[in-house]
Amino acid sequence: MTILKVDKLSKHFGGLIAVANFNVEMEEGELVGLIGPNGSGKTTIFNVITGLYKPTEGRIYFDGKDITGMRPDKITALGIARTFQNIRLFSELSVLDNVKVGHHLRLRSSPFAAAFGLPGYKREEEEIDRESVRLLERVGLADVAQEEAGGLPYGLQRKLEIARALATRPKLLLLDEPAAGMNPEEIRELMDFILRIMEEFNLTVFLVEHHMRLIMGICPRILVLDHGVTIAHGTPDEIQNDPRVIEAYLGVEEDEDA
């Protein structure tokens, strides 16, 4: 079943065309990759899908619903979660609290109930606590639950961002360069991690990455962007042999594996 459909998406910033006529359709359970040189518009596409920008043209459909121009928090409530290229954690909150925040959107108690500690609220708070702890265990962050998020090592911070996104119970997860700054060992772990959570949490994943090994390693389908234009769309083999892709990258591919 088609879970995400992006139709003729364009985004202009004044005179700059960041994205031109981007199209993609994703089925439930798919893992699709999006690559392209720096500035090719990948993050912009994510920002439009998650509601941070309004598209200049085009529409976005999620789970059958037209979500074009919706507020980001509403889009998250519908089931799209994301991570950011430059990790955006709630640095001064604890690891556990970061994840707990992800549960807030489902809270039914009013602030009044929370302020007076009413039993209905207390129950919900306990449930949030239980679920958050469990999520941290499943993700492998249980040991650092009380640490300040900003003090974590880089790799764990990335994991936490993903955990927080998972707490919102998404159907579709957008990962923006999760492997940035990682060594090959860590990248291997990340690959396994992504595949594991996809299965455990029933996710569809849209992955933006620079590291070719990661993308080619796990994504059955890849789109290639250059200056906002989609220049290729296919399997890893097809992409690697596509002359336009090679030209767009021109040697950058070698550096990534260094």
Next chain:
Amino acid sequence: MDFNMFLQHLANGISLGGLYALIAIGYTMVYGILRLINFAHGDIFMMSAYMAFYGISLFALPWYMSFVLTIPLAAILGMAVERVAYRPLREAPRISTLISAIGVSLLLENVGIVVFGGRPKAFPRPPLFAQEWNFKGVRILSLTFFIIAISCVLLVGVFYLVYRTKTGRAMRAVAWDFEVARLMGINVNQVISLTFAIGSILAAAGSIMWGMKFPQLLPLMGVIPGLKCFIAAVVGGIGSIPGAMLGGFLLGVGEIMIVAFFPELAGFKYAFAYLALILILLLKPTGLLGKVVEEKA
């Protein structure tokens, strides 16, 4: 009201607008470079007025000497404020600098209260500025004319400095992008100090003329004009010097005219500036002359 009355009010409005414009430029320049509302600017305005006053009353200088001497003193004060209260916080979260600005403002005001006393002082109005001139039935004070003239000269001077000189180009570069300007070899600290100096000079000139126009000096006299002028800068387009000038004149003329046509609203005239601010921030937040720039997330 008859036409002559109208012209009189208009002249008043333009002169008041000129003063507002002078002060507003100081705000907009500092905001353009540091993204900071220099809350202390209005108090530098106040201090300048008192310095000019004491030059005459305490040091028995002739008025023109006192006025002229106040200018560099104000510049020094402005630069000192930047050096002591803002520069150390450059790496800190922006809100800290804002709080520091409030702190400086409070300090200057309280020092003013202690040193100058809370009772109003009478600012001198030298005879040159106290003459009544008559243009075909329109009676204006010579002061009004001088204010308009001097403000225009200063505004043109600033314009020339910022848009036609190398120094001005450096200032614009720093305002555009701090880090890049530094990488291009511009001495950012010097540029910032200069910005504060210029802003303070304009404020000082404005305060002297203000003192002659509204001869009551009080330690808190800078607060309301300060806030109004920042609003004027925002309405005109924060960061834009022509915007600040436009905002200042609009505010000055608007204030006088509204009260002229609706005298019952005189008590609320202070509120108009804020109404204008709220409207502008809701409708066109970048201001009348500001550019619309969509920020990338």
Next chain:
Amino acid sequence: MRKQIPRILTIISILVFFLFLWWAEANLDPYLRRILNLIAINIIWAVTFNLIFGYTGQFSLGHAGFIAIGAYVTALLTLSPAQKEQSYFLSPCIWPLSNIQWPFLPSLILGALLAGVFGILIGIPSLQLHGDYMALVTLGFAEVIRVINMNLQSITNGSLGLKGIPEYTNLFWSWGCAIFTIFIVWMLGNSSYGRAFKAIREDEIAAETTGISVFRHKLMAFVIAAMFTGLGGGLFANLISTIDPNLFSFLLSYQVLTVVVLGGVGSITGNILASTIYVSLFELLRPIDQPMTFGSLTIPGRPGMRMVLFSIIFLVVILFYRRGLMGSNEFSWQWLFSKLRPIFKRRRMEQGE
């Protein structure tokens, strides 16, 4: 049982404190009582400012406006008709206010509610702005309220102000409300809503994409804070008995800011400590406003020296000790025990156990 100890200790402390208040109300002289009342009221203002600034990260300078609303509403409702007739000599008080006289509690509540309504009105435009602009606009709104206050002669008596407001505020009212406010803000701060607020403070964009309706939550914090601030304002009016619009100027907003910065933004304990220190110091330093004589040496004092000293302290704190007294840490019984344990351990060792 272990988990309950802190809570029991807190409740015992509060009870002991109220016993102290009961004694103080009967035995302390009015000057000291007034200081204690002012401390409580400042705590209310500081803790609510903390809710907006410390938790949600929004810099609002409009506190004085909400204080004014709470103060005036409560004053107008509790003033006797006779007193009103006497005060409103420039232009008579409008009906029904001229005839009304309510008891304290409903007046306080209405004052708080109305402050909350203004919180919504002011919050909606202001919270759409950021940092400096929000500070300016909220400051502006507070000033607009002041100006309107000055001009509504027949409602607020304009610049003549109101006097003879019944002095209902005693230590139980002020500290009772203070403890209530602390309770609510603390509970909210530790709840899911508190986490949402802090998330907004940390990173609005991340908060938004984590499903938090940022604007709604900002407004929530703002309005709740406005209500309690108004409550404090009402207590204030019925403490000092005479109010006028200029009492509620930006200087009052700055005072609240000073207290919060001194104590540490984000720390309720800091708010409490700083309020106590600020109000006490303010009174203690009263002599430096007057000339002081030491034998044959006279140090000239000028009114306003206190405020200069406070301004300097404020600047020093913001420049060098930005985190204030407590940073964003709170007092906890565990912390106290961990400090006391070494002392007890040492004593036991000395006794040769």
